[in-house]
Amino acid sequence: MLIDIVGAGSLGLLFGGKLAWSGSLVRIWSRSAGQAEELRHSGIHIAKDGESGLKVEPAHFQSGTVEQLGQAWETKPGDYVLVMTKQKDTEAVCRYLSQVRLPQGSSRPVVVCFQNGYGHMDRLKAILPGWTILAAVTTEGAKRTSFTEVFHAGSGDTVIGESGVGHVSKKIGGRWLNLVQALKQAGFYPVLSNDIDNMMFRKLLINAVINPLTALWRIPNGELLKSPARMKLMKELYEETLAVYDACGIRYEEDMWDQILNVCRATSGNTSSMLKDVLAGSPTEIGWINGSIADMALKAGVQAPVNELVTRLIEGIIAEEE
Ligand SMILES: NC(=O)C1=CN([C@@H]2O[C@H](COP(=O)(O)OP(=O)(O)OC[C@H]3O[C@@H](n4cnc5c(N)ncnc54)[C@H](OP(=O)(O)O)[C@@H]3O)[C@@H](O)[C@H]2O)C=CC1
Numbered sequence: 524m525l526i527d528i529v530g531a532g533s534l535g536l537l538f539g540g541k542l543a544w545s546g547s548l549v550r551i552w553s554r555s556a557g558q559a560e561e562l563r564h565s566g567i568h569i570a571k572d573g574e575s576g577l578k579v580e581p582a583h584f585q586s587g588t589v590e591q592l593g594q595a596w597e598t599k600p601g602d603y604v605l606v607m608t609k610q611k612d613t614e615a616v617c618r619y620l621s622q623v624r625l626p627q628g629s630s631r632p633v634v635v636c637f638q639n640g641y642g643h644m645d646r647l648k649a650i651l652p653g654w655t656i657l658a659a660v661t662t663e664g665a666k667r668t669s670f671t672e673v674f675h676a677g678s679g680d681t682v683i684g685e686s687g688v689g690h691v692s693k694k695i696g697g698r699w700l701n702l703v704q705a706l707k708q709a710g711f712y713p714v715l716s717n718d719i720d721n722m723m724f725r726k727l728l729i730n731a732v733i734n735p736l737t738a739l740w741r742i743p744n745g746e747l748l749k750s751p752a753r754m755k756l757m758k759e760l761y762e763e764t765l766a767v768y769d770a771c772g773i774r775y776e777e778d779m780w781d782q783i784l785n786v787c788r789a790t791s792g793n794t795s796s797m798l799k800d801v802l803a804g805s806p807t808e809i810g811w812i813n814g815s816i817a818d819m820a821l822k823a824g825v826q827a828p829v830n831e832l833v834t835r836l837i838e839g840i841i842a843e844e845e
């Protein structure tokens with residue numbers, strides 16, 4: 524089985540590195556030629572607190588630029604392509620994949636999308652009609668520290684499934700089990716789900732409450748719990764989002780509030796991904812998180828003023844050149 528990884532960022536280096544280290548055939552496709560060259564020269568180093576770290580030698584995987592993926596697919600397409608770019612780049616990546624000419628008679632790679640947020644899967648399916656596109660919801664935590672190094676901040680589950688098919692009661696058969704097996708062998712905790720949309724909505728709720736507020740107040744996740752004023756705004760975002768979910772018929776667990784507080788405690792020292800983007804001066808994924816909840820509200824005919832406001836506040840942090 525051959526696994527292509529698009530995006531050699533935090534998740535790309537973590538998953539690509541560990542898959543290659545455990546013996547899977549892996550090709551990692553970066554945006555820049557400079558990074559592809561450094562990966563070919565130095566391999567990947569995965570650091571983790573309290574562990575000795577993992578050095579993945581360059582001989583254990585291939586790397587190149589995403590343009591070279593097109594050439595590679597013309598002769599040997601992978602079985603899976605794990606898309607590990609941020610939301611803002613993912614549509615362009617899928618548009619590019621749709622244009623690659625595959626050898627006659629070969630199957631299309633199964634596309635697995637790891638993005639946080641919601642709303643992208645339908646758009647990606649429209650770009651890649653007829654392809655199998657899976658969503659992955661992961662609670663692994665990773666932060667790239669250089670072109671070839673990544674810090675594995677925390678382990679978690681990786682739930683994979685087909686979005687947009689509703690809750691499928693039948694048991695998932697043997698499809699995609701080879702990917703699950705490879706991920707397990709690499710030390711991840713993958714699970715196949717027949718209800719992936721619900722998993723995405725669960726993570727969306729967690730991100731919608733934690734990410735914009737940590738980014739606006741520039742605090743680590745645990746600091747949210749340290750003041751009644753902060754908790755009050757978290758609760759407003761939480762209750763508003765649940766009202767939107769109710770209007771859209773989205774199911775959620777009764778104890779989601781406690782689960783969110785537990786995520787803040789378990790990741791208390793973490794800089795949320797949105798705060799990281801803000802500090803780096805990079806575009807955030809707010810449009811796919813609170814922005815997508817505001818869109819869902821609009822379609823369902825309900826109000827979501829707090830989600831709308833935090834979206835506008837975060838969007839206003841970065842001034843885009845006219
Ligand atoms: N990091 C984490 O712990 C988690 C991340 N996620 C989700 O995973 C997604 C990726 O996150 P993360 O890995 O942190 O993001 P990063 O910004 O660390 O990595 C994204 C990578 O995509 C690359 N990229 C952008 N455009 C292209 C392109 N056209 N072709 C090839 N590569 C491209 C970027 O290249 P360059 O550096 O050159 O710009 C960058 O290396 C996000 O949606 C995030 O929400 C989900 C759970 C956990």
Ligand SMILES: CC(C)(CO)C(=O)C(=O)O
Pocket residue numbers: 639729730733734744786790793794795796797
């Ligand atoms: C769960 C949380 C908030 C952990 O930091 C996260 O997913 C993120 O930062 O995007």
